[in-house]
Amino acid sequence: MVDSTLARPASHFEDWNRDIAAGATYTYDPMHFPYPLTPLTASTLGPCFAKGATAAFHELHVPIAGIDVIHRNHHRFECWAPVMPANDDEARAVGEAAEQTMKAEIGRMMERWHGEHLPRISTLNQRLREMNVGSANPAELLKLLDEVNAIHTELWTIHFRVAGPMLLSMQLFDETYADLFGGTDADAHALLVGGLSESVKAAFGLSELAALAIELDLRDLFLETTPGDLAGRLENVTAGQAFLAGLHDYLEAYGLRQDLFEFATPTWREDSTIALANVRSYIQTGHNARAEQAERARSAELALADARDRLASYPEAVRGQFEAMVQFGRQGAFLQEEHNFYIDQRAMALIRLFYLRVGQRFVDAGLIHTPNDIFLLSHEDIERIVGRRFQVPAASVQELVDDRRHSLAAAGELVPPPFVGEPPAGPPPSDNPMQRAMVRFFGGPPTAQDEDSQTLTGNGGSRGIATGIARVARTLDEAKDLQPGEVLVAVTTMPAWTPLFGVAAAVVTETGGPLSHCAIVAREYGLPAVVGAHGATQRIQTGQTVTVDGSTGIVTLRA
């Protein structure tokens, strides 16, 4: 018997364009959401992101009237509705307000980060950790669920308070550099590398674990064992146990991270396979993350000194502007990694862990078999079940869960359209640096690929040419098999993938532009990278030899 008041899952694929508001364009963002989302992720991340981001944009006078998130066939689509000025005067006023506010925010973005945002994020993260789901009665549990949504929303507001100025500061630096010296993005970014963010420190920790493993004489064990079997083998030897204790300490600090924006995926703390795979790669390649970061910082200072020399005869206003842009560009590069560590990774991981605790309550109530199945229920489902004090037929919950599992698996086979609803309009009428920054972050519309040719075209993300065997990895899990010297080919690489950049010979992604996370990290590591190469994970096969030219943005397929 199925409880008719529970939400009925779609038993067949829905029309992508079902129920879209007239005139609205909802686009698919494969850079952040390349896979279908579980119902719990969709029903929380969607609305909280939309509400949180909208609030931040209003605060910062960014001319976005609102953001809406919908899901069709479990895939996420976003509508960023621009403010529509009534006339030229209003358009000018809106533009000026946006520019003034953004510039002021850039001027104080570090101060706000350390003085306001980070303390608040830490407070919210601590609250998430402390929430006592185990002993809450249903009424209290409902309150906690609401509170988590409120925290989640606020986290996205903070995220976009940081993201706007951070992206714009890097864009403005790139433009200033290009105006003065010409050259490529790589030349400009040579001045920005070498920052010391938490993400970089996370890589230090992996390097140190690699050194620990070698010290404990575990080198051979690591190199002989596939990542999936490592944890088991390590547990069986004394030295391995000592190592695992070190790993545990590392994960206490740096293990609150997941693959992508999907609450259902395990954190590194829960499944150390990816962390161990990274350590293994570091052992193989002998990477010393600390030494490399120090070298990057040194080379950035040299590049800056060189630029200052070249500007010696320039007017003071120009030299002053350049210095300011370098400073803000460096701050922006730092904040891009830093905010991602604390919000996109840590906070989201803690939200997952909260929902897992809720899942445990559902397991205890005999409604689901394993806590992770909670993600197959939507937030509304959970609220209704808790509202009924867990007094619902277990079979109906089971049926719902199974149905969702199947529809999610099927949705994974679908290729979402690039947009639903109204086709996207041409480029917006006004051109400003924030817009240019967004295009360089997302990479612009996909370039049409010539299916017959042996090449694939994207955006140059990091200069240099490298040839190697391709490893196509659609998830971080698949990427853990990456061998040193291989070319990593992925849909997108988010910060959790960063340690792999120490192993690969080059990187190709389907999404992103020169300001995307992948491009920036590739430049840090001095790796050739082509980003925004639409269709790369389909055209390229694992084992195929490819040449990546990060300056021209062209990937050549060989044998």
Next chain:
Amino acid sequence: MTSLWPNDVNNSFTFPPAVGPRSTLADPDPDGVLRWLSGAAEDRSLVGGKAASLAQLAALGAPVPPAFALTTGAYAAFAASIGLPRRDADLVTDALPQLRAGIMDGPLPASVAEAIARGFEAFAGDPGSTASLAVRSSGTSEDSAASSFAGLHDTVLDVRTLDALERAIRRCWASLWSDRAVAYRRERDMADETSEIAVVVQQLVRSDVSFIAFTTDPVTHARDRVVIDATWGLGESIVSGLIVPDHVTVGPDGEVLDYAVGDKHLMVIPGDGPAFASLGTREVPVPRSLRTQPAMSHEQARDIALLARNLSRQLGYEADLEGGIAVGRIHLFQARPITTLGTRSDTR
């Protein structure tokens, strides 16, 4: 006399008391080769119009960068020592290229070489100086148009070594014999007149902002306001029409009546590279964020207007001033009468 100048910060430059190997306190420049433009009036026939004007400005206490003039006497001594013709009438036809080559390569008389070296040292040794110089021809002709036809290489900027200074001076001398200059003199029946030239060597101010100020609006002829054009870097870009400068109008009480920001997309700065107009300069793009940003503050515009009005009063004519702002200080490079007034009918 109370200070006429808004920023009463005198250049810290110390003018040397004597130059030349035979100099004495009584007669610091017995060879008549070099004159420091430090406050005494100077004879135009000796130092040329440009230098005489600078000397006059310096005498009025205007913020003029320190300079010396290498006199017509220096040129005459050199010309004599290598057998240069003194008049166009004495020229052999088609001999100009060799003549100019002779100017570039011929040996300098000892007194001239010594004076140049001492002059350079005075600049190089000054702790406040940037040790970068501007070298310009200073013609003696009453006809100001004749000076402007002196030739392409009559200005060399960003001169930093003694060698380069010597070469720059030779270039200015050689400009007297440019094809254009000779043709101009021929057209005006000046072939029988003695051709001579002086050279001004001045501390180069690396202007962050350059301006041209008029004490009468050159378009409307209104005399109750000062009109200023300003841009980033050296003034070459305004004079040449390379960019649209900022256009500022300052009223009689010093209030800024209007500040029209121009699109200053390029600037001329000192240094190596494809020369722009004058040697020792180059043209570079302006970062887009500064293109439409005001080059001057209202306070600076007011100060320049005050300087212009005071100077105009002292000089006794409506003035066209060229100057620059460097390290926050206003410097004056040139002042000339506005010549187009009175020849144009009022068109209001």
